[in-house]
Each structure stands twice: as structure tokens, then as C-alpha cells.
Amino acid sequence: MAAIEGAAGEEAGALPKEAPSLRPVIGGLSAAAAWFAVAALTSAWPDAEEWERTGELASLLAVVGGGLALASLLRRAQRAWPWMLALALGVAAWEVATAKLNLLPRPFFAPPQGLLEVYLDDWPRLAECVLHSAWLLISGYLLGSAAGFITGVAVGWSRAVGYWVNPVLRLIGPLPATAWLPLAFFAFPSSASASTFLVALAAFFPVTILTLSGVAGVNSAFYDIARTLGANKRFLVLKVAIPATMPHVFVGLFMGLGGSFAVLVVAEMLGVKAGLGWYIQWAQGWAAYGNMYAALLVMALLCSGLVALLFRIRDHLLAWQKGLLRW
């Protein structure tokens, strides 16, 4: 995601300098106009059934339009405006099909103001769930990745460690972390520690496998050079093997993050009785589909935010790869 943006940004920078084109400004303003139009449509066209927050929704849409107009005048929406235009059309279609015409079966499809209602009325509970999920995810993921990284380096570096640990990894590694769920919930003293363990486990295996294959695959000439220049073992591990392996480690970190998300939701649904996974299940149980969509949207933002953060960290740590790879 961030990677694609970066590549496109560089291409744009490489073009010969011309007078800044007016197209993005015009495009941005037309997208803003579209948002205003959706706002007008929302407030002027009466709902098929009573919805409490239609007025607030219209104001929110207008605020988005206003912000977008300002951003395009300040030339801050150079690349975003086609998306913003498409989003405005999407929201309009959603609004018309649900709230205005009632085309979609009622309890299963909530209109935009239904989601807004959830955010405005139920935000304390949602916020608590977000905090709970984020804490569980981040603590489990960090623990699992750190353990995986250390195990991977140890196994990749030392034949003796590899002899004992490799068969265990091979046997247990392919097992999905969710298969441990029943065991974890009775083996651990609390459901919180059990789910932290499961999330950590989901991150642990991909990080371990990628790290150890990376360490085992380091160009032996890198070691030769350091050794002739007086490097000791510690230097070879910390300053040669680990930096050379970092690109692999990040592949493992991305895979592990995906696995952690999956385990997090399952653990929350089955055992923890808190967090976004639990909220979704609870909402579904009460046929509160608006709440479910609202929680799904928050979860999507949380997950993609974490992925974007990891991309940022990678871009910072592996800046040397820029120009070596198609970044």
C-alpha cells in the first residue's frame, strides 16, 4: 500500500518540471461538489422508514465535501480526488438503496446513518473493545515476533540449536494457531493470557521460519570479509547475519501480522468476551447489524493501520533496499 504510493510518487517526481496543472484542483472541487450533492440528497429526500441520525449524516457528508474543497485549493488532494469522487458515488448508492428506497432486506443491511447512530450512541463500548483488541493484538504480536526472531536467529546460526528445534518447528509449525484454542483456554490461568499466547503463537511461526531461512541463506562471502577484518562471533551475528536477514524477517512479520488478526478475532469470539471480535458476535446475536458493520469497519481500520505502520517501519529500516528492488 505505502509501497505503491512511494513508487508512483517517485515517477511523478521524475517528470520534467512544468507549470502545476489545474486538473487536480478542478477534479478535487468536483469531488467536493459530489459530496455536497450527496449531503443534499440525504437531507432532502425523506427516509422510507424513520432513522434518527439522518440530519447528522447529511452534515457529516457536507463537512467531508468542505474539507475536500479546502484540500484541493491548497493542492493537498492531488492524487486522492478520483477515489473521493468514487466514494461519494458509493455512499450515494448505499444511502438510496437502503434508507431512501428500502431495496435491501431490512435487518441485514444498515444505511449509513445506521452506522453513524452506532458510533454516536455506542461509542464508549466500541472504544473499550478497540482498546481491548489493540492491546491483545499488539502485546501478543510483539511477544510472538520477538520470540520468533530470536529463535530464528539461534536456529539459523547454530547447528546444535537447529538439530533440536527444527524437527519441533516442522511438526508443530504448520498447525494453525486456532487449533490450540481449546487447549490454551484450559491450560492458561486466564482467558486473557490464553489469547495473548495464541496471538503470539500465530506471529511466532512465520517470523521464526523466515528468519531462520534468511540467516541460513546469508552470502558466505559476507562472513569471510568480516572475519578477515577481525570480527568475532558476536559481530558476525549482530552486524552481518541479522542485517542481511532483515528483508526476510519483514516478510515473516507481515505474514505473522495477518495470522495474528485471524487468531485475535476467533479468540475473542470464543473465549475472551471482550474486544471487537466479541462485539461483532454479540451484535449479530441481537440482530444489531448496524453495530456489526460499525465494528467491522473499525476493525478494518485497526488492521490496515497496523499494516501501514509496519510498512513505515520497514521503509525506514530497509531504506537501503530502495533502488535495489521495485520498492
Add this chain to the structure above:
Amino acid sequence: MVALAHKADDEAGLGLAVRNVSHAFELHGQTLPVLDNVSFSVEPGEFVALLGPSGCGKSTLLRLVAGLEPPCGGSLLADGRPIDGPHPSRVVVFQDPTLYPWRTVWDNVALGLEAQGLLKQNRARVDEALALVGLSGFAKAYPHQLSGGMAQRAALARALVNDPRLLVLDEPLGKLDSLTRIAMQGEIVRLWQSAGFTALLVTHDVEEALLMATRVIVFSERPARITAEIPIDRPYPRHRDDPVLVDLRHKVLDLLGMGSSW
């Protein structure tokens, strides 16, 4: 340049002895003999060039001198003591520059000092070494931003910065254009004269060997045996059209089986 040479003269050069060294590799289940009973010695401060056909075992011999592998037979001595592993007094410039892609050029050159824990006091030496090979402007560049020749010069700087007592050079100038090459040849010879280290140079360029070395050792096809040792008793700076060197060049090319083509 001279700033890089601060070793006291008595300990500058390292004496090397190669005694009946044989070496072989396993290749597809067969033994591939590479070095066949090679013996020679290098006096402290000497500049010896090794010449031989491609694939005869020159780089292998240098790996043994560096202490990266033990020989299958025979022994190698540095200052009379057996070589049992790498030591920063014997620095190798490998055929392939192999800079660390995750380090800037400056950090690559600083590698040896950092590994030995000497970097803090010697940061200026890194800058000097970079200036010596003409890469001052590229200190902050990453290796993939260098040309092949620049990478080779960076690898040379990475070796020189350690103030080696034996500098082992495996075709270090192979990728340079002819002008930079001539300049670097002169630079290495001047550095060798002022710093007083012992130099062991592998090259496939006969002229380069004759311009730089005090002695040339010629190897046979694999498995490498020594076919000739030719002292070159000419003062520096040498000139390629020096009639003595021109004669020697014909002689060496004859030994390498190339006489008729010149």
C-alpha cells in the same frame, strides 16, 4: 595518503612462508586437485605478484593465506607462526567487492575498525581511505548506487583502512577503466612504499604485475604448480616501455603459453 601509513618500520611488513601446500575440493563426489605442492616465501616488505591461467587456484591460495580455510596438505606461516585463522593483520581484497548492501560506503569502509573496536578513535582514517580511492563524494551512498569500478575501489579502501601488515589483493583493479587502473596502480605502489606492508597481488594482467611487483610467481594450469619465479629489480616509478620490462613481458607470456600471440 601518507597519513594512512603510520606503522613503525620494524613491524610494518609481515613475512609469509608457504610450505608444500596442496589443496583439493570435492566437486560432484570427485576430488578436484587445485594446488599441487606449492612452496614460496615472501620477505617482509616485498611485493609479490601471482600470475596464472584462470581457474588454476590463485584465489584458493589467497583464501589459505587469509586463514579462511586450512590447507589439505603442507603449512602456511606468518612471521614463522602457523596461520590457523583469519587475523586483521592479513587483509584481503577479494576478487568480488562484496560490499554490504545495507551499509553506506563510509560504513562499509569502517567495517574492520568497527569489528576490532577501534572506530571511535580512528574515524578520520575512514575519510582518508575514501579520499585515497577517490570516493569522498560517495561516503553516504549505498553500494548499489556505485559503478563496478567504484565498488572495487571501496573494497580497496575497506582493506587499507586497517593498516594491514600483509595486503592480499585478488585482481583488485579488474573492473577499473584503464586510466583509473593506472592511477590506482601507482597509488598502491606509493602506499606500499610508504607504509612498508608486504603485498601479495593476484592479477591476470602481466603488465600490471611487472609494473608493481618486486617479484612475479607464475603458476601452471590447475592443479597450480609454480613454473617460474622472476625477480624484477627495477626502480619505481616504472614505465611500461622500459626495455627490461618489455623483455620480461615476453618471457612471462611465453611461460603462460601465450608467446605466439604477442
